[in-house]
Amino acid sequence: MGCIDLLCRAIALGTLAAGVGAVHSVVGRDAPIRVTRGTPPVVPVNPPQAVDPAAGTPETPAGASTAPPAAVDPLDRAGKPGSLTLREAHALWEQGAAFLDARRQDEFDAGHIAGALWMPAARVPTTDGLADLQFLDPGATVIIYCDGGDCDASENTAIRLEGLPTPFTDVRIMGMGYSDWVAAGLPTQKPDETGSPAEAAP
């Protein structure tokens, strides 16, 4: 068996496996594999304000753009397009919205947003995950966070929540991460501490 022959046979085996995999992906699942959210991101209730009304910029000259990105309050940065800013997320937190932490367990255990449930994507369909989610109304506002930047964990959890038999209908992502929440001095807790607004919510 020459080298080219060997390579051809290996590729033939790989093609066969890909074919079996393709069939399996069709017959093996009720719902297709998803890695992007089918629905566009929910528009925030409180649209981000370009200018802080308290600051007021009456002397802005016409035609001059005086809003460099650096001037934006960290609380008003979304982190990702279509995601909640820290200010919006905190407003919803004060209203008792449920927060889900999509990070690793060790990160969650080291501290998380007060009242948040630990819910990385892989935990959603497990017995434990479903038991935790039972406390939440599928129509309620659910906010997912991880640690900002290019972390996809929030989105992965959102995809799973929207794909449940009784899907959650108001899932939002806080684009800024947990570390930004901490830096802004917003409320956090450790797992053994009590006082969870998520569990107090209906």
Next chain:
Amino acid sequence: VSTATVRHASAPESVVLLVLRVVLGSLFIAAAVLKLWWGDGDPPQAFAEAIKAYKVIPTETGEPLIALLAYAIPWAELLAGVLLVVGLWARPAAMLLVLQLLAFTGAIGWVILKGFDVKCSCFGNLDWPCPGTIGTCHLIRNGTLLAVALLLAWRGSGRFALWPDRRPARQPMD
């Protein structure tokens, strides 16, 4: 040692090849089963999320490809692993693992180069043998596996196989 047209590997070499085949094949069977069926969190979906996290394939346009690969990659591992263990078409099976390992190692190198904080997900939820996020340990592990796969692709199944491959007498290898 040699017959007129074909010959088999020697018995000692065949034992070594058998052990390597069983070890490497079993590893990949385990990797495939953990990706497709075992483990928490709806395994093929979890593996698709892992492929996405590597950011080798653009998520927005590549969703169908990622969904296919979430099944095709473990099936290729399973097929190659089973063929290696039983000793049927062992050299092409080992060659398929070489190709896969080259691709996996490339993806791991990409993640290290980009500094992404990604878990390997090579064995589903199992962190074995390299704990934590992707790093040098994964490169060393893959390099070792690649060396074994290359050896098997070169030397073949040995004589202790369901279908021992034969070597042309005009290419003595011992």
